[in-house]
């Protein structure tokens with residue numbers, strides 16, 4: 001069984017818990033405790049594969065709260081970065097979070113994998129689409145930010161719709177599975193290359209001397 005770990009990041013009140021609970025239970029629950037980190041578990045079947053999904057929903061991150069980001073950045077295989085379309089500050093914070101993910105991943109990969117992009121599957125989510133009368137962030141601004149970071153983007157309303165949220169999580173989980181497989185293949189390939197080199201060094205030389 002595959003283990004997939006996701007983390008939700010975003011400003012206080014952007015609707016992270018609402019988006020997650022909508023995906024996990026299909027329901028919208030109005031209020032959530034926001035003073036504690038939560039870890040949710042769910043078993044899923046995607047494309048016939050059984051998955052163990054873990055989702056980390058940490059306490060809110062303000063733009064200065066870099067330390068809160070560091071823990072999930074190392075732990076997670078993928079991220080959902082949520083902002084509220086009727087709150088520009090939450091959008092600016094999402095931008096900052098994407099930047100921090102890139103920097104943290106660059107440190108981990110020594111620049112090789114993450115130089116052009118985030119180096120990990122991410123979905124940028126503009127929540128509270130039902131509040132479009134009070135919109136402060138245009139949809140194309142969200143799309144543009146996602147393009148700059150080469151991540152997926154979706155506007156949703158946790159309070160009104162399940163389909164878009166289910167769609168974005170399913171797509172992200174598929175991307176994570178592909179990404180994990182790509183990294184495992186690369187490790188295996190570079191492992192077998194060094195093994196071939198070793199065999200060649202040991203036996204190649206001997207063969208020559210015979």
Ligand SMILES: Nc1nc2c(ncn2[C@@H]2O[C@H](COP(=O)(O)OP(=O)(O)OP(=O)(O)O)[C@@H](O)[C@H]2O)c(=O)[nH]1
Nearest residue numbers: 012013014015016017018030034060128157158159
């Ligand atoms: N109108 C509207 N309200 C929403 C939506 N999603 C969440 N809310 C409301 O926004 C408030 C914050 O939602 P939460 O899910 O607690 O937000 P959060 O990002 O987890 O907040 P913290 O836990 O404080 O970090 C709650 O009052 C929700 O009912 C939405 O799609 N539309």
